Amino acid sequence: IAEDIINKSPFVREAMADNLINISALARMILPEVEEIYGSEVKEGALIMAIKRMPPGPYYKINHKIKNFMSVLGDFIVRSDLQEFTYKNSETFASKNSTVMQTITSDTSTFYASCRSINETTIITNSKVSKDIINGFKEESLLTQVQELSAVTIILPPNNTEIIGVYYYILKQIAWNGINVRHVVSTTNELTIIVDSESIDHVFSILMRIKKGKL
DSSP states (O other): OHHHHHHTOHHHHHHHHTTOSOHHHHHHHHHHHHHHHHTSOOOHHHHHHHHHTSOOOHHHHHHHHHHHHHTTOOOEEEEEEEEEEEEEOOTTHHHHHHHHHHHHTTSTTOOEEEEEOSSEEEEEEEGGGHHHHHHHTTTSOEEEEEEEEEEEEEEOOGGGGGSTTHHHHHHHHHHHTTOOEEEEEEETTEEEEEEEGGGHHHHHHHHHHHHTTOO
16 A cells, blocks of 8 residues: 555655665555555654565665666757747648748758647747748737747667657756756657746756766
């Protein structure tokens, strides 16, 4: 019962593997839930022993593989002065999107990411082509426009799809440093993280420390 409860909080299980958790305090915290499921009174000492006897679980093995993987990350490519446009989907939006994309990506230095969901489509691109975006979709419904964004693209080794938790490990470190990730864009061997421009230097520093094994 204790293991099932703790496994619902991956951060706790991970911290336990690194010996960062006070087991007695954890036992006291989950004791009421354990007793409710067990249907009877449970002694705190017995619960502490149950927690201590828990196997390391998959987190230790996963972290070991990921840390080895992070040391062979490829280049980091930083792009600044980006903008985000989110439009309401319509019957005409897809064809216009294709036309606009052909126009603005003729310059190979232009960053362009488009994600279509059920009700809306978000486009992230360089500010220098914002007029092309606005003009190309002037008859569409613009929901939001955000300026002052930056992105860092991580070139991943080809075997990244075989390693469990790659994105989790990277994004966890960024979140724990209090940085808000606005968007994550991925292809098979590239991961792009988009944040407010004021945070991009901090993100780059975190990624360098991850690669050097300092996180």
